[in-house]
Every structure is written in C-alpha cells, then in structure tokens.
Amino acid sequence: MQKLIEVRNLNIAYGGAAGWTNVVQGVSFEIARGEAFGLVGESGCGKSTVAYRMLGYGTINSFVQTGEVLFDGTDLLKLDATSLTRLRGNRIALVPQNPTTSLSPGMRVGSQVREMIATHKALPDGMTMGQRIVELFALVGLPDVSHRYPHELSGGQQQRVTIAMAVACNPDLLVLDEPTTGLDATTQRQIIQLLSDLRTRIGMAMLYVTHDLALLAQIADRVGVMYAGQLVEVASGDTLLSAPAHPYSRGLIASIPTMDGAKRQARGLRGVLRRDQMSTGCKFEPRCDFATTACRTTPQVLEPIAGARSVACIRWQEVAAPQPLTLVARTDGEVSAKPERLLSVADLTLSYRKPSLVDKLLGRTNPSVVRDIDLELCAGEVVALVGESGSGKSTIARAISGRLPPRAGLISLEGGLLPPTVKDRSVEQLRQIQYIFQNPDASLNPRRRIRSILTRPLNHFGLEAGENTLEAVLENVGLHAGYLDRFPEQLSGGERQRIAIARALLVNPKLLICDEILSALDVSVQARIVELLRSLKEKHAVAMLFISHDLAVVQQLADRVAVLYRGELMQMSDTASLLSAPLHPYTEILLEAAPGLKKDGYVSRLPAMPASKAAPGVGCPLAGRCPRQVGSLCADVRPPLHATGGGFIRCHIPADELASRTVSPEHKRSAGTDGIRVLNS
C-alpha cells in the first residue's frame, strides 16, 4: 500500500508554569491512501494533539521537540504558514468535535461551504457554485439546506454540514476529532454509516480520533491505542477487539459495556491516567495487572509482532494468551415479595414557560415538554429513563426533585403527596430524594474543600456525624480520607463524581436521581462507577432513577426501563424482556443503534432529516420517523396503551403483532408518504 502520511517519532510538549510537560512521546505510525486509522485512548492521552499536528496545527504553548509528519513526502512541521494554508482544507481536512461551536452561528451554512470551495478554488469544471453545494449536501444525505442557519439544524445535521465542508475539496486525508461524541446513539450510527459510505465513494484516508472503541470498531481498518502520550498498540480493528495484546487495550475493551446481556469476567481498568505519577519504565505500569519489577524501570517501545501489528509491552504474549472469556449470565435480583412503593408519578405534564396573562385570556397553551407520565418506583429498585437528547428525561427528574413545578399531575413519595416546589417540601422530604448531576465539574463548588462539601449537607439536615462518618462514606465510594482536604479541581472527573455520589449517600436518602452521571466520564471510569452503583444498590437498598441515553449501561444496572420519546413514555418494561423483545418500534431503533464490539453493518432506518415533525400532543410523537407506521392513524390519533408482561407499550400496533417483528415494505413506504401528507395538509 502506498503511504499517504507518516508520523515519525513525534514528541510534543506543552509549556506551563512548571516548565514543559511531555504530552506526546515517540509516536510513529502511517496511514495508507484510502485507509481508516483510528486513534483511541482515555482523555488526556494526547490523541487530539497528534491529530491536530496532522494539519500542521499546534496551540501556542505546544512545542514539537522532535519528529516528522511526512505528508506525500513533505514534512508538515517544517512548512511555512502560506503553504500550510494551501494544504489545509484542500488536501487535509478536519471534522471538528462540536459542530455547534465550529459552525459560525451568524452565517448561512451554504455560504460556509462556499467559503471552503472558494478559498481553495476547488470548483469542479462545468459546475456552478450552487450546484456543487447542493451536490455536497446530497452527498452527506441532506436536502438543500444552504439557506439555513446552523441553529435551524439539529446536532446530527450540523455535523453532516461540517463533513460536507471537509469533503468539499476532495481531500486525501480527513482528520476526525471525536465527531460523534456529542450526539445521540442513533445519530452517531448514522454519521458513522455516512463516513464509511463517503470513504468508499471518494476514497480518502481517515484519521479517526475517539475514546469510543465500540464506534471505532465500526469504521477503522487499523487502530492505534494511545496511553500517556505513547502508542502502546497498533493492530487491525478486528484483531485488537478480539485479542488485544497490550494490557491497556485489554482493560479498555473490558470496560466497554455491551448489549450482550452478560457480564464479562475480565476486569476493567483500575486507577486513572495521572501524568504526575509516571514511572521511568512503562507508563502503564502503575495500573497494569501484569506488571513486574522490570516493567517499572525498562521503557517499552512499540515493536512489531506477528500479524501486521505492533505492541509496546514485554509481556504481551501472556496478555494476548486467549483467556477464557466466560460470559457469565447476569444473576438478576431475586424476585422477592413485592416491596412497598416508594415514588409514584401520575399524569405528569410539564412545560417550561408559565402561561402569561395574555395567553390565558386568549386561551392559548404552551406546548408541554413532557406529557402524561406515569411512573412507579419501589424501594431499592433501579428504574432507568432512556431516550434521545431532548426527550424530556432530565425535565422529569427536575419535576420529581422539585425544581420545576408540574403543570399537572401528582408526585408522591411513600404514599405522601410531595409539594410541587422545593420551597414547600419539608426537610425530611428533601433529605429522602437526592440528586446527582451529570457533570461533576459543575456540581461541586470549586472553592470549597471536599470536607466542607460533605459536611454541609450533614449540618443542614441536622444529622449526627461521628468521627469517621466522612471516612466511612468515602470508603463506600472507593476513596480514602486523604481526599478530605483537597479541592475539587485536584480530583479527576471520576473521583469528583464519586464525591458527588458520596455527598448524596451521606444523608441516607430513599431515592437517588442520577441524571446522566456517566456521560462526562471515560469508559474505564464509567465501568467502575457502574460497579459502585450496583454495590450501593445491594448494600443500602437505595432506589435509583437512572437517567441515561446509553442502553448498554442501563442493562447492567437497571431493573426496569422506561423509554421516553419527545416527552411521552413509549414503553415501560423490565430490563431483561426489553432487551430480548423490544416490542415498541422506537425501542427497536434504539437497540439497533447501540454499537457492539464487532462490525455489524448497521443501516439506519431513520432519515437524516425527518420530513416533518409530529405535532406535540396530537397522535404518536414517533409519527414520521417510525419504520412501522400505520398510515395516517399514527399522526392523528394518540396511540393507546397496551399492557405487556412487565409493563406497557404505547403504540397503535398491538403487542403480539409487534412481537412478530416483521417490517413489511408497505409500512415503510407509507411512513414516507401518507403520514407526511397528512401533516402538511
């Protein structure tokens, strides 16, 4: 294969107050023409730094100590600014992580694509600019959206626009920096599908940077695993996932939650990447299960081993030795006598804006964000609330916690009615419901030490605190007393989330509301927090409302799952039967989108841009997107509830018919035409 770009012994350091920190050390790899190379690693391992150097770009305080980045024979690190400008966008293009911030909000997306083509004079012969732009949008599966502003497009559509910009000049190399991280599972899969589609059509090479190995498995030919600024393993995607040779790769793969409904025996990673605790030898030694004394002192270098792969570990043979990957069936919680009901939510309807006086006089109502939610939680039970972003998961949690007074509906705890706002709730009621937020960086006051963060709730609720109450609770969440005198910024993301959990547990709540508490964390950290939550559930019999968009995590933890779409409960079911027989079309879509650890040739059944949006409150919210739509009925009439084994579904199609799992082509077609015509008329 012909080399397109080659990185040789790249060393990059970042300058700071305390001198230079080596961020990338001795990284070498190459990408052939048309090949998709993936770089994977935990946050802070230097993968993005490497990716940006492929565009000859570095931040002001970074400094390339040694190394070469050879692109078609020229060293990008030695090029001057003008020649780099000519190269960037034209032959090497970038798809950034967050399309919302990388598209200019004040410019129509058409002109942003036009800019790209005009800068590099890359208009193909015999084509007008307008035609080319429409062609590019068609290439990424969008209709002509050139007159729209970025905020008029959804996240997935915005990312399609940035991809259209990137491929506008038919680049040789596409650098993708976590292009799907901020997106929903279903949208993620669509983007991945689009990218592999584009690759076969345009034949460009890709450097795909991500922390998500499962997604990488779907797209990359070869994968490089980075740890602490070094490449520790390079192998083809399939080989890496089936038989990782480096202990770090192995741990990373073991940490990924999968949908196979079984618990893996292999252990995930312990500890976190700490750049200030590096041994002189192998960087991974402090966290490695295979480490010997030799590892601590001998630096490891990437060495080729059999099968076109290379690994930086002296003991790779033992690591790679096929371990019995015993899939132990999950021992589900014993079905004991029905425990008493803890929380019940009835007919909950929520909206964010209060109806103003004018609205009241005119009899207008604001569209509600969440409609008719009925939910029940028993003591010690974990119920997951699953749905895409914007489906109202967090809104429901806000209402239960009392931060958003419901427009209609009742919330009761242990039989007693809960007042709608925090202000009216008694101290005791407040204590019993504890809320854990998504982002631990934001939910811990950065100016307070852990000790005062933890003692404040105790004092507030007037709880007895013994000498080692704090130590005990820290131990409970896997930390030790040494953390008490630190500030949140001195902790890693996972540790901070543990502190947040500890703070909630400290006051002996009956119900924990976990609002996407894993999504801001690395996979290896996620796996350990899930482990922690599961042990807490067993030990303390605390009930949890677990909000997540990640079905794989949910199946490891939850007893029952509630599937939410656009503010309505589509299905309620116990976890096991949800996974084995999803029944509801939307649940099916979600399950299909969850990536496994193998290439699964996923083909999205959803259009990139729904032709119409279902009107809220009328008909089924899924109408227009549903693969099994029944004519115009779905868009017009609110679907009835059908009771199933462990819950209910909300659909026009009866449960037993759904269970037969066949999507007839007529249904598909009618989804595209009938439903839309009705809505448009």
Add this chain to the structure above:
Amino acid sequence: MSMITARSSNRFAWFGTERWSVTPGPFKVGAVILLVHVLFAIGGAFWTPHGFAEMGTGLPLSGASWQHPMGLDQIGRDVFSRFMYGAHIVLMLSFAGTILGMVAGTTLGLLSGYIGGWFDEITQRIVEAMISIPFLALALVTIIAAGPALAGEPVLIVFVVGLVYAPRITRIARAAAMEIATREYVAVAELRGEGIWSIVFREILPNAANVLLVEFSLRLSYAPILIGALGFLGFGIRPPTPEWGLMISENRNLLIASPVTVFGPGLGLASLVIGFNLFTDGLSRMLGQRPVPGA
C-alpha cells in the same frame, strides 16, 4: 524523565521568589508604588519634620530648600510635613469608603442577581437612577443634605464614597451572581433546601471573589481622585487636616509664586492612582478577569 506539574503543592504558598518572577510586570510596578505609599503613610502618621498645622516654620513662600523640600505655604506651614501627614488620611479614607461601597454593593448585587424577579427589577431601577446622576453631583448633594453638623467629618466622606460606589459595584456583583446561579452546585444547595443567605454567601460569593476583587481594586484606584475632588471643592475633610486635594486647593493661587507647594500633593495623588491602576491591571490578568474601564 517524567516531567511533573506540581501545582497543588505550592498553591497556597504566599509570594515566593518563584511566584514573583511569573507575575505580570504592571502588577510588580504597581505593588512597589503602593508599598512605598503605605510605608510613607505609616511613617507620616507618626513622625513629620514639623507639625502639620504648625505655622511660621520658616519664611512663607520661600520655595524649596533642604529644610523645606516642598516649600512653605502662605502662612508658613511646612508643605512636606503636611504632605507626609496627609498620606495616611487619603489612604484610610479611600479604603474605608471603598470597603463600605463594596460590602453594600456586593450584598445587594448578589442578592439581586440570585433572587431575580421583582426584587431584581426594583433594585436595578434604583441603581440605574443613582448611576445616571454624575458622581460628583451625587456626592455634593449628599454632603449638603447631611447638614453642617457632619460637614468635614471623615465619617461623611466615607459614607459618600460608599454611596457613589455601591450602585456600580452592585451591577458587577449582580452579573456575576446571575451567571453563577445557573451552576449545578447552586442547584444542589437549593435541592437541599438551603436559604437564600446561605446560598448567596456559601456558594455564590466564593466563586464571584475573583470578579469582586478586581472590581474592588479598580474602585480603590479612583477613590483618591473622588476624595481629592471633594477636598478641592471644599467639601472634604475640615481644615487644617492636610488632605491632599484640600492642599492643592489651598495652594493653587500660589502656583505662580511658589509652584513647588502644589507639586507635592499633585504628584502624590497621581502616583497613588497610577499605582492602584497598575496593580489592578496586573491582578486582573493574574485572575483572568478584565476590569471594566470607566468610573
């Protein structure tokens, strides 16, 4: 050869040489100027070559000499002694006034930003009304309204400085509080059922400290000008206490006869304000905040 980012260990170490070398230049210059001022003021409070109100220490209007580096005024008082003694008065009035304005403004601003609603509306309209009056006019009206019994008292000057500053500081504090109020740790405290005061002072204030510190030192830098202006107009400290603005006012008709008598207090005020400004500029750069220009 692992490099270490040892930030946590020296986080609270007070100014070491290492830290001094990485601070911005303006901060160093400003800090040195302020230090000189403070030492000078402390010295002047305890010892001066002549008494600050002592008349006939030499030939009036005789110009600068070794005995009288800043000359003598119309009634033969040593200007340098008066200048030395006045230093601590200017500094103390500035600090006291700014602190008063800071306490009032911060409290009102944080509450207004956090509570919002009608409380915020009312507070902000009052604040806007006060800011729309030119600060000197507001100060003079307040002094006149206080009546002759209080005129010239340091307490009144402090109050006036506080009154002029409080609305301006309120706005800054409110903006900071509104931003911080959306953070999740505030939501955590709300969910715990904490009261308004507890949330404002435990959760919001520590996180607004950077903004407020910069605002404080910025306001402090303008305080000597305000106090000097009041003194110059005759509404400041009661004579013969040698406040610098008052001294400039007293000696301004000697500008031709003995210009050196005005230079001292003028340069003193200028260097103090410049020192404060440089200090603020450096401080805000270190804290990553941008000061709002203008009074």
